[in-house]
Amino acid sequence: MVVKFVPKPAEQSGDDDRTAVPEVPQQLLERHGARVLHPANALVAGGPYPPPRSTVYRAATMLVPNELARDPKVVAAFNGVLSELGVEMVPPRRQDNLTERLDRLPRPVPMRVTGEVGKPAQLDCWHALQHLRVAALNGKLPKDLVDQLSVDHLLVGTVDIGGTPWEASGAGGAPWEASGTPGSGYARGGTTGRIPVALAAPAPPRGTLDRRPVVAVVDSGIGPHPWFDLPDRTAPPPAGGFLSVFPELQEAIRKQGEEAALTTTTQVLLDYWDAPVTDNPLIGMLDRDTGHGTFIAGIVRQSAPEANVLAIRVLHSDGVAYESDVLLALWGLILRVQDAQEHDPERMVDVVSLSLGYFDEAGSTSTFTGQIAEAIDKLRELGVLVVAAAGNDATSRRFYPAALAERPSNPDIAPQVVSVGALNPSTTRALFSNEAPWVRAWATGAGVVSTFPTDVQGAISANLMPATGRGALDSDDFRAGFAVWDGTSFAAPLAAAEITAAMIRCSAEDPGLALKGVDRKVAVKRAWAALTKAGG
Template structure:
């Protein structure tokens, strides 16, 4: 396996538009596509450039808590957006609450003032039939531009709630679900993207005691747990083995479940209630395997192969159809901030976050972004964030990985780029053709045709023409995984290799791994990145 840091090429970021998502998927998640040609814009002079294409939840805006705490400002915003046929008022009267999830109670204002809270827009007016968060947002920005809203720093952080996707690859765009293509070309009737492989080796050896007195913890916000013997998970839904490779983050599960329950009236989408992946089939008749099934298990196996002495903190945010709501990822990241800030012992600390999902947003410049804010908070705590760069063979920024281009803060040199963006290499160390590239990618690692762990529970249908039979003979079934291993490709699987490499360097330093004071964590993180860069130029 290979890791190398890249020199950002002198190439402009592309602003290419995204192909259409299928309407069925948009409807399933209460979302719509923003198309630049017909998108409303703030009337500035000179006119602002058109937005870029993206996908967002139709009836949700993300508000920073500081705005929700200002009742007068909130009432003015409500009056403004009524002209678009939307309102913030619950049951026709009450404005949205600024209540924090209980898990974030006790955090300083520097963390909670900008905390994003998803606000549901309701239809306003007798003729209102469609609520559009984009139109409401543009009305808010227009009112601010024309001086009708009081100056408030939180206004810049009112935003759409984007739909994010897992960054695996199967010949379709990272941002796009499988069924945008014809059946013969990887569409809804094609077999699952992963291919099973036969492997009987034991898991990489793991020390019985933690090197240095504490194990490095890598948080993985993704699809969650599933069965695999490498991790002692032989029964779906069983308790995790004590002192095992995996840890569960129950605070994240509780808070995300509550948040989704609050918004569940918008769509029929399932609510994520625990750390375990949902059922592996999305269609009870055809039993087609969900697109993202096994995504987290595969990523966890990549970490186990490359850093067996680390621990993985499982955080379920990605639905099995490969869709993640931005508000859920943000909540999970803020909960990590709270976990580290309020750590009762060194066992509560998280050292690295490995993110193998993301998306494209409507703005070419994200100076005000909830993701940017929480990544900066994690960086201040000494947490390294590694993120997949996307698989669309483009230089268009894929977030959150694209925040790797953030300039270094001169007042605090360590609080610079809050994320390492990872592209994919082939097994011969050439750049994978599907991998995103350009100024937003700062590192590369093997991500094409890699073998890793996959849930033994998966039993998908045999696609037409994919298997043949002759008497007692048949060709291999492409979507049954009895050995628990598969071959897959994507920047999703390159990012955890970099995270694992950093985990190894965090232990072998002068600063003891058991010293989890912020200053020490930052020193270790900075040195680990420098060492990895030096050894993998």
């Protein structure tokens, strides 16, 4: 597999406006309590707030910084304005040890109808946000507080090959879709372009290091596989192995979801296991991102076997992640790295791999990109390198967080986000990959073979079974534990793994960059040295 870095362009070009409004299946919107923002009919506060572009958001959840959500006077002021719409915010009632430490963490604050007689109301946080912005422009609310509010966007795992990241495979007809269309370069028999394969290879061996670098995979969680010493789902990964989880953070994500579920339609991530395999047991079709995190962990194991993977689940098996969960995961990693640098070096995280993203309604000026940029920049200040997938939409429209790569780098902190597009095995650029000046690295992302949960078997069966014990290839039976899949989702962790492998080589060559050193200055220097050695 190949990783290539591209030089920073002299000038940045505008992004592509031709990307259509996301075509989100209605069942997906209903499952997550979400809406599509259509620019043609969206309310706009005006003034300094620009007309929006298309995006998708949770209808009844507003993102509010923790320090504001915990202030009764601030919430009362917001609700005084929102009462004109017949709705109100319901601030979170529960805090845990992790979120209590994070004043800047944007919390998903549910909204509800106040129930005033004779006053119909609609729960739509975009409308509510515009109402609050108008109040700020009129001097009724402090603008600096209102500008910290945002809708809670839906992000997607970047594996669906089609015209938008929301499109179910086979629903479109673009030549790069994994739909089985004759002549399609990525056509396969599987339901989402993935198919089971056999791999006659043991787990790559691991040498001995003073400290193993850690790649945090913020994705769909884990499933059983022998490479990770996980025979089933009865127990977490064994201590000291290649794969580990973050129970404290996972519990905070669960509590955050349950809090929002008290008043809004939402799906709750219960733990770190990649589940459910299917969202409709009567049909049994595999969810489109089932196995996503396990597949990524296998890529890291193949390319940087001496490293460890820390799996954090934010992505539902249908390919959707909530912005609030992603932000909580990033801030949880910040606390973990701070603890490592102050107390316990074994809790250190060196690289973060993000195979998810979305198109923002306000481009590089949005509140979301400010929030995620703040979290990523804090990680970079601590010496952590962040790698993000560029997206699979064959567009140059900025896909976040990967598009943060176009921001200038500061040599005093770790390198800017490494955005990664997908290459074919022949090293040509994949038809489906996004491409723009903000895509700074390219790695193999088509025809990739990696690990898959061994307990996954979908409803599609072999179409020819002439006798007992015989049959054709069952494209939905992954019990062999391996699959082939396409997407920038898999190019990004390959780049992350190659940078991590380069980090190991740098630490061996220069005692000043030894992995056992985790203080901020050493981590920053090691991140820059690793990226340089990897070719970036």
